[in-house]
Amino acid sequence: MWGAIIGVFVLIIVALLLMSMVKIITQPDRGVVITLGKYNKTLTPGFHLIAPFISHVIRVSTAQTPVDLDEQVVITKDNAEISVKISLKYHVTNIEDFVFKNEDSVRSMTQDTRASLRGIIGNKELNEVLNGTEEINRALFSGLADVTAGYGLNVDRVNIDSVNPSRDIQDSMNKLLKATRERDAAIATAEGKSKSITLENEANNKALLATNQAQNTALVNSATAKATAIHTEADADAYRVGKLNAALSVSSPNYFISRNIAAFKELANSDTNTVIMPSTAIDSLGAVPALAAAFKTPQK
Numbered sequence: 254m255w256g257a258i259i260g261v262f263v264l265i266i267v268a269l270l271l272m273s274m275v276k277i278i279t280q281p282d283r284g285v286v287i288t289l290g291k292y293n294k295t296l297t298p299g300f301h302l303i304a305p306f307i308s309h310v311i312r313v314s315t316a317q318t319p320v321d322l323d324e325q326v327v328i329t330k331d332n333a334e335i336s337v338k339i340s341l342k343y344h345v346t347n348i349e350d351f352v353f354k355n356e357d358s359v360r361s362m363t364q365d366t367r368a369s370l371r372g373i374i375g376n377k378e379l380n381e382v383l384n385g386t387e388e389i390n391r392a393l394f395s396g397l398a399d400v401t402a403g404y405g406l407n408v409d410r411v412n413i414d415s416v417n418p419s420r421d422i423q424d425s426m427n428k429l430l431k432a433t434r435e436r437d438a439a440i441a442t443a444e445g446k447s448k449s450i451t452l453e454n455e456a457n458n459k460a461l462l463a464t465n466q467a468q469n470t471a472l473v474n475s476a477t478a479k480a481t482a483i484h485t486e487a488d489a490d491a492y493r494v495g496k497l498n499a500a501l502s503v504s505s506p507n508y509f510i511s512r513n514i515a516a517f518k519e520l521a522n523s524d525t526n527t528v529i530m531p532s533t534a535i536d537s538l539g540a541v542p543a544l545a546a547a548f549k550t551p552q553k
Contacts, residue, residue, distance in 0.1 A: 273305035350405030358404035
C-alpha cells in the first residue's frame with residue numbers, strides 16, 4: 254500500500270521536474286533564462302532543458318509589432334489646439350537590453366514618441382502641421398531612432414494617422430474655406446464674362462471690318478464701272494465727232510446750203526410771223542441760183 258503511494262508521489266515529482274526543465278521556444282520568439290535571479294542565457298526557437306525550479310524563461314518576440322497610440326492633444330506654435338493620433342511599428346534588436354535595461358521598454362518608447370511629437374508640433378504653425386505630416390513623420394522617426402536604441406528595440410515606422418483641429422478652429426477653417434471658394438467662383442465668373450465680352454468685341458470688330466471692306470470693294474467696283482462707262486462713252490463721242498469731221502472735210506459747200514434751205518423752208522411753213530436771220534445765212538441762200546432769182550425782184 255505504502256509502496257504504491259510512494260511510487261505515485263515519485264512519478265508526480267518526476268513529472269514536475271520534467272515540466273520545469275523542458276522548454277520549447279516557438280519562432281520568432283526568444284527565451285531569456287533567469288537562474289537564481291540572474292541572466293543565464295538566451296534560448297533560440299526549439300527544444301531546451303533548463304535547471305528545474307531555480308530557473309525560469311522570459312519569452313520575447315522578435316517579430317515586428319504594431320502599436321496604436323491613443324489620441325493626443327497638442328498645441329501648435331500659433332496656439333492652435335489639435336488632436337493627433339499616431340501609430341508605429343517596432344521590433345526587438347537586443348534581447349538583454351530589452352529585458353533588463355528598462356522595466357517596460359514599449360511603454361518608454363510610447364512616452365518618448367508622445368514627447369517628441371509635442372516638441373515637433375510645438376515648433377510649427379497650424380498650416381504647417383496640416384500640410385506637412387510627411388515632414389513630421391520623418392522628424393519623429395529620426396528623433397526616436399537614437400532614444401529607443403538603448404531600450405533594445407528599433408522603431409521601424411512612424412505614421413500620423415489623423416490631425417483634427419479643435420471645434421472652434423474647424424468652424425473657422427470651414428468659413429474661410431467657404432469664403433475662398435466663393436471668391437474663386439466670383440473670380441472665375443468675372444473672368445468668364447471678361448473673355449465673353451472680349452470674344453464678342455473681336456467678333457463685332459471682325460464683322461465691321463468685313464462689312465467695311467465689302468462696302469469699299471463695292472464702291473471701288475461701282476466707281477470703276479462708272480469710269481469705264483464714261484471712258485467708253487467719251488471714246489464713242491470722240492469716234493463720232495471724228496467721223497463727222499472726216500465726212501465734213503470732204504463734203505461740198507452746197508451740202509450746207511441745202512441744209513440751210515431745208516431749215517428755212519420749214520421755218521417759212523411755220524406760224525412764225527417774224528424771223529431774224531444773220532446776213533450770212535441770206536448770203537448763203539443767195540449763192541444758190543434758183544433762190545437768187547427768186548429774191549431778185551424788180552423795185553417798183
